[in-house]
Amino acid sequence: MIDAVVVENVHKAFGSIQAVRGLSLRVPVGQVYGLLGPNGSGKTTLIRLIAGLLRADGGTVRVLDAPMPDKAVLAQVGYMTQAHALYNDLTVRENVGFFGAMAGGVTQARIDEVIALVDLAERADSLVGTLSGGMKQRVSLACALVHRPRLLLLDEPTVGVDPQLRVQFWQHFRRLTAEGVTIIVSSHVMDEAERCDRLGFIRQGGLLAEGSSAELRQRTGTTTLEDAFLCFAKGAAQ
Amino acid sequence: MNANHSNRTLTLAGRVIRQIARDRRTVALFLVVPMLVLALGALLLRSEAGAVPLGVVNHDEGVDVLLVGHVSLAERIVAALEEGEGVIVVPLSAAEADEALRTGQVRGVATFPPEFSAGFAQARRATIPLRLEGSNPTDALSLKGNLTRAAIQALAGLASLSGMPAIDMHDLPITIETTYLYGGAEYDLLDFFAPVYIALIVFFFVFLLTTVSFLRERTQGTIERLLATPASRLEIAAGYMLGFMVFALAQAGLLLLFVVIVVGIHYAGSLLIVFLVLALVVVTAVNLGIFLSTFARNEFQVLQFIPLVIFPMVLLSGLIWPVADLPDILRPFAYVLPLTYANEALRDVMIKGRGLGEIAPLLGVLILFGVGMLALAAATIRREVA
Numbered sequence: 001m002i003d004a005v006v007v008e009n010v011h012k013a014f015g016s017i018q019a020v021r022g023l024s025l026r027v028p029v030g031q032v033y034g035l036l037g038p039n040g041s042g043k044t045t046l047i048r049l050i051a052g053l054l055r056a057d058g059g060t061v062r063v064l065d066a067p068m069p070d071k072a073v074l075a076q077v078g079y080m081t082q083a084h085a086l087y088n089d090l091t092v093r094e095n096v097g098f099f100g101a102m103a104g105g106v107t108q109a110r111i112d113e114v115i116a117l118v119d120l121a122e123r124a125d126s127l128v129g130t131l132s133g134g135m136k137q138r139v140s141l142a143c144a145l146v147h148r149p150r151l152l153l154l155d156e157p158t159v160g161v162d163p164q165l166r167v168q169f170w171q172h173f174r175r176l177t178a179e180g181v182t183i184i185v186s187s188h189v190m191d192e193a194e195r196c197d198r199l200g201f202i203r204q205g206g207l208l209a210e211g212s213s214a215e216l217r218q219r220t221g222t223t224t225l226e227d228a229f230l231c232f233a234k235g236a237a238q
Numbered sequence: 239m240n241a242n243h244s245n246r247t248l249t250l251a252g253r254v255i256r257q258i259a260r261d262r263r264t265v266a267l268f269l270v271v272p273m274l275v276l277a278l279g280a281l282l283l284r285s286e287a288g289a290v291p292l293g294v295v296n297h298d299e300g301v302d303v304l305l306v307g308h309v310s311l312a313e314r315i316v317a318a319l320e321e322g323e324g325v326i327v328v329p330l331s332a333a334e335a336d337e338a339l340r341t342g343q344v345r346g347v348a349t350f351p352p353e354f355s356a357g358f359a360q361a362r363r364a365t366i367p368l369r370l371e372g373s374n375p376t377d378a379l380s381l382k383g384n385l386t387r388a389a390i391q392a393l394a395g396l397a398s399l400s401g402m403p404a405i406d407m408h409d410l411p412i413t414i415e416t417t418y419l420y421g422g423a424e425y426d427l428l429d430f431f432a433p434v435y436i437a438l439i440v441f442f443f444v445f446l447l448t449t450v451s452f453l454r455e456r457t458q459g460t461i462e463r464l465l466a467t468p469a470s471r472l473e474i475a476a477g478y479m480l481g482f483m484v485f486a487l488a489q490a491g492l493l494l495l496f497v498v499i500v501v502g503i504h505y506a507g508s509l510l511i512v513f514l515v516l517a518l519v520v521v522t523a524v525n526l527g528i529f530l531s532t533f534a535r536n537e538f539q540v541l542q543f544i545p546l547v548i549f550p551m552v553l554l555s556g557l558i559w560p561v562a563d564l565p566d567i568l569r570p571f572a573y574v575l576p577l578t579y580a581n582e583a584l585r586d587v588m589i590k591g592r593g594l595g596e597i598a599p600l601l602g603v604l605i606l607f608g609v610g611m612l613a614l615a616a617a618t619i620r621r622e623v624a
Contacts, residue, residue, distance in 0.1 A: 051466045071468045079466040085459030102467035143463070 034196030078149035088129030103147035448527025506591030525611030
């Protein structure tokens with residue numbers, strides 16, 4: 001297996017709205033792949049297709065060699081949603097423990113370890129409802145990591161996270177990829193995109209361009225990813 | 239300054255109106271639902287109380303009265319009963335009487351002994367034994383009333399014929415002596431009502447709790463995350479069911495002990511079987527809650543389910559009016575409510591003292607409802623995301 005995720009010519013419509021149209025991409029094992037695009041471009045739909053929460057209208061999605069949706073594969077997938085999807089009336093430890101148990105094979109030691117990892121050891125027994133937005137985001141990440149997934153899907157993971165914490169998140173992401181974990185992260189923050197191994201520009205449900213940050217800038221002769229994106233978008237429009 | 243104040247007030251009122259008007263379903267519900275509920279109530283209250291079937295075992299041999307000839311007082315009472323609209327007279331033999339009561343063919347049996355007329359002619363007093371089914375106090379009242387009325391009518395007719403003295407309404411010469419197949423004279427309306435009240439309360443709270451918790455699961459996005467784990471939809475629905483079962487059964491158990499020990503209601507059957515029936519009620523309530531939560535966008539819309547789901551249950555499930563007495567157009571609705579079957583099972587156990595074997599068909603229907611609702615709930619969890 002070279003590619004952790006293979007998306008081939010996938011279509012997905014919600015009623016009359018075409019959210020994803022004929023999109024194909026491959027994410028090699030151990031890479032951080034960034035999905036970059038404006039709001040409503042289809043990033044979240046793509047991630048939900050990969051997470052097996054949606055069934056493609058056409059085309060195929062393969063995750064860790066299995067065609068999606070496949071419940072068994074999900075034990076090896078960690079998914080962090082955009083909004084902090086947590087139980088506010090449970091403690092940090094209970095939330096992490098719950099999602100760990102749902103995936104299966106998670107020990108108490110692992111739960112403590114992952115809570116320490118997101119720097120919340122002191123708040124482990126606080127109710128999630130009493131935490132700040134940034135802390136909730138960290139709990140959310142802990143829930144996605146607790147079962148040691150081989151594929152991590154992060155939908156806007158650092159929205160509302162302060163720069164210092166963002167750096168910590170990325171240090172951890174890098175440690176994970178070194179262990180062979182594949183990460184797909186959606187973002188519209190350019191600084192974050194710079195840190196990805198490979199980027200896919202998403203626009204109107206399709207893949208506009210793909211490559212490393214340096215390649216994309218070079219191909220358009222621009223100095224920032226923002227300009228590069230606009231340049232590709234303009235080219236596509238013409 | 240005053241103008242400014244009223245402007246702000248008007249603006250705010252305008253905003254409130256716009257927000258509510260935009261929620262079309264809420265508007266439709268609060269305009270239409272009260273009328274529906276009232277229409278339902280009107281149908282129920284205006285419907286003529288159906289005639290109650292009364293079995294009659296007539297052994298009366300009659301008596302010869304001077305100047306009048308052979309007279310059977312019992313025959314005259316039966317004729318008066320048939321003339322009235324309250325009861326339908328079903329002639330029975332003594333051997334058939336209890337069986338007819340047990341199967342529900344009749345709700346009471348009046349027996350006239352062979353010397354009924356002769357005894358009356360001699361003592362100017364008579365007693366009519368009335369055996370009641372006993373699980374419905376309303377029936378008992380109606381049958382006693384009708385029988386008394388018929389007896390007075392018959393005696394009045396006889397008095398005008400034979401010059402008997404007029405009847406003293408304060409000391410009726412006819413006494414009705416009631417015995418019961420189930421329950422007994424000490425069973426009152428509360429005994430009839432309490433078992434099914436518990437079922438309704440349990441259903442109501444479990445339904446409301448599940449709907450709101452599942453709605454939260456959707457609005458907070460945790461259901462999305464839950465579905466991104468290997469957990470299947472059936473596992474999720476079943477997990478909810480088990481979780482709520484603990485509280486619902488604690489509630490049911492406590493209520494049951496309360497009505498038995500503190501309120502002191504009578505019961506003839508096993509409380510364990512009652513508990514089992516309540517557990518099945520919980521299963522249907524939890525799954526109906528999960529299913530209906532799909533159709534609510536917020537807690538406010540959950541509240542709207544109360545008149546839609548709970549009112550029909552209160553009115554049609556046999557809680558107040560026996561299902562058999564419902565108007566013909568409403569009776570089919572009673573049969574699609576799980577509570578109808580639960581209520582019948584509960585009364586069978588609590589009042590008639592029936593065992594597991596005898597209420598098995600009712601339990602079977604409840605289990606079918608439970609399984610059906612579980613499938614429906616699991617299907618809607620899927621519909622939400624894929």
